[in-house]
Amino acid sequence: MDFVSIIEAIKARRKSLKVTQNALSDLSGVALGALKKFESGKGNPTLSTLKKLCDALGLEITLNVKKTINP
Amino acid sequence: MDFVSIIEAIKARRKSLKVTQNALSDLSGVALGALKKFESGKGNPTLSTLKKLCDALGLEITLNVKKTINP
């Protein structure tokens, strides 16, 4: 998989809030194992898991029409 | 779950492109069953499934810091 930019967004936001993986796990209700796996690029979370993380971090998920020319 | 706005974004985009669920299933490689379940609000897709749909529809997934006051 490559959700690199999404993973990076989560990690960057978490760090900017100075929250550890353990703390985010508690705050979000997502199991520590699932969070670690996801942040280390080895996961494929369900939308509900991603949303729990985003909610805890004050992030919103949006879908936008791509304007860029077809990569 | 309530991914209402995400579901609506997918459906709206699909319809604006005049693509049927069957066609989107073919285009994206996501099984018809999974797509139907998701669009009817009964699913919890993995990120890879959501991304396949977005890719096929020319949508990108972005995470933004919420500016709104804590719902």
Add this chain to the structure above:
DNA sequence: TTAAAAAGAACGTTATAATGGACTTTGTAT
């Protein structure tokens, strides 16, 4: 430089998403 904290890896078990198929309901156009 070393002790503690944080992040990553590896497990077995349980829950559930993905798939493919058959069938039903709704929408659309003739």
Add this chain to the structure above:
DNA sequence: ATACAAAGTCCATTATAACGTTCTTTTTAA
């Protein structure tokens, strides 16, 4: 009204995410 297409529902099987725990590696601070 009626035929066809599209959307929705249900089912069994397979694949895999979520969870909890333990252990290892890396980072950070004293």
